[in-house]
Amino acid sequence: MSETNPTAGLVVVGNEILSGRTADANMSYLGQALGALGIRLVEARVVADEEASIVEAVNALRARCTYVFTTGGIGPTHDDITSACVAAAVGRPMERNKEAERRLLAFYPPEKVNEARMKMADMPVGAELIDNPVSVAPGFRVENVYVLPGVPRIMQAMFELLRHRLKGGAPLRSKTVVCYCGEGEIATALGAIQKDHPGVDIGSYPFMRMGTPGTSIVFRSTDEAAIASATSALLEETRSRGFETDEQMLA
Amino acid sequence: MSETNPTAGLVVVGNEILSGRTADANMSYLGQALGALGIRLVEARVVADEEASIVEAVNALRARCTYVFTTGGIGPTHDDITSACVAAAVGRPMERNKEAERRLLAFYPPEKVNEARMKMADMPVGAELIDNPVSVAPGFRVENVYVLPGVPRIMQAMFELLRHRLKGGAPLRSKTVVCYCGEGEIATALGAIQKDHPGVDIGSYPFMRMGTPGTSIVFRSTDEAAIASATSALLEETRSRGFETDEQMLA
Missing domain, CATH: 3.40.980.10 (MoaB/Mog-like domain)
Structure with missing residues (x-):
């Protein structure tokens, strides 16, 4: 935010x-x-x-x-x-x-x-x-x-x-992308995406479902364009490496 | 404790x-x-x-x-x-x-x-x-x-x-008494019991079940005799005032 x-x-x-x-x-x-x-x-x-x-x-x-x-x-x-x-x-x-x-x-x-x-x-x-x-x-x-x-x-x-x-601020948007890979597989790329998008909080949350590792990547910002740009950068990375993804618009 | x-x-x-x-x-x-x-x-x-x-x-x-x-x-x-x-x-x-x-x-x-x-x-x-x-x-x-x-x-x-x-301490005991009355009904008595039992942490947690108010009183201490004494004092109070109670030994 x-x-x-x-x-x-x-x-x-x-x-x-x-x-x-x-x-x-x-x-x-x-x-x-x-x-x-x-x-x-x-x-x-x-x-x-x-x-x-x-x-x-x-x-x-x-x-x-x-x-x-x-x-x-x-x-x-x-x-x-x-x-x-x-x-x-x-x-x-x-x-x-x-x-x-x-x-x-x-x-x-x-x-x-x-x-x-x-x-x-x-x-x-x-x-x-x-x-x-x-x-x-x-x-x-x-x-x-x-x-x-x-x-x-x-x-x-x-x-x-x-x-x-309460006096609020610009509404906070968030977007979650689920990547079907361990978080260690995309950690380096995510770090670079975070550096390129300082106005977006990028969180990474690993999980294990039915024995398959995955990582939920959460983008949070008041700037929707910045979220869209960070999301695109992640999807480009995952596509190029053959990891499946799933996008969820939560808020 | x-x-x-x-x-x-x-x-x-x-x-x-x-x-x-x-x-x-x-x-x-x-x-x-x-x-x-x-x-x-x-x-x-x-x-x-x-x-x-x-x-x-x-x-x-x-x-x-x-x-x-x-x-x-x-x-x-x-x-x-x-x-x-x-x-x-x-x-x-x-x-x-x-x-x-x-x-x-x-x-x-x-x-x-x-x-x-x-x-x-x-x-x-x-x-x-x-x-x-x-x-x-x-x-x-x-x-x-x-x-x-x-x-x-x-x-x-x-x-x-x-x-x-980890180097622990004397094990902590706790005892819960459920009183079927609003916590405001027994607050004064509980305050006096707390004053008489400084080595016992006494917590009071009101609830509402099926429209009936109740209060869980939790006694916590490393000193079992002190818990027993505080519990007796509470039960004497509730009995004298006609409130139903229920005792639970949790730990």
Whole structure:
């Protein structure tokens, strides 16, 4: 993707991801959804439910990226510390957000209201709410940091509601060519094609299917003409060497 | 897990993970496999195929962790730069590793040998090989950094061969109790139980099944008696409040 496209960083908060108990599903969703907006996800960090780790990751990525997203750690329990850590990272005090409080009080029957649940309305001063159409408790944005929950179906529903607020870049195109040869057979040619097409990210992913080696070559760029040129160069190489190929237009 | 257990960091190298094209499968495998050895995965970073990002991630994690693992970026193509980046991170020159070269030359028929493939034998000076029982090209260890491929079945086979070299800690036990109530109902009690059991990591994971809310409470520690005590405290709370529970011994 172009160097001028906006960038994003992701902080996945959760001991359960690091222990392997739960496989993260938010990274690939956000990578794709941001890419479709022309925003390049440049780094993701998975950190434990510990203040120092969360603050450090948020600060490292918000200094480097146009947008930072966090997932996880915004529920009612003792291990939900993301909101307070984001407040610490941006140097703002926490407060009970009046509108978030109103929504929670409207949602829970009076006998279900308790301090642990109301803690979900505590946010950094100046936070802008992100609507939660599934379970009401809102996320928030403060500066360039977007704080989302970890449960994938809730996170995704909330991202759909906030995506129009993000300023995207030129849309990212990608094209995949499958070559039926080992990646070592075309590595030298691919290196030369990459050198000739600096505006295209060329990725090479080997596979083995039914005992036959193959390589998926993925071309990604905002410049369709450059993708077409790089693809032609690859197909010329594979044709001249008798390797079969298969083209897929994915996005 | 105990503060005295060894720790690990993971650097996942790959544009394809960040773009969402490929879902990472190595993090949860390594989180579980390391946990079984009593080694706590404390942070994972997913970085692009760019030297500065890889070097920074390796150096940040190797300073903080007992072990660092990298996955991805050690094949024959232009985007495979992990080995050179790890050499830069530890401040050692690259060289063609004689034993790795011998293995590659023994594996490929002469007409399949080319410079791109032989590049897979280039490693930092002093690298110790990690055997690859699937596709021969070895990984390596240098200082406390273990360099592994990205293809999950190959990475896993290689990890199985190197795990006996790692010095583990007291084995980690975990116990899961499923409570049939919203997590906000037991959040206050759980916070108190966590305070009374500082040696146990208590995680709370809400779910919704067939329209009924529930919460999985996961207790993790090297101290079985502490897990049993924390579990009893939770069950006393849920019994007194009439919430149904279900206990699962997972590991």
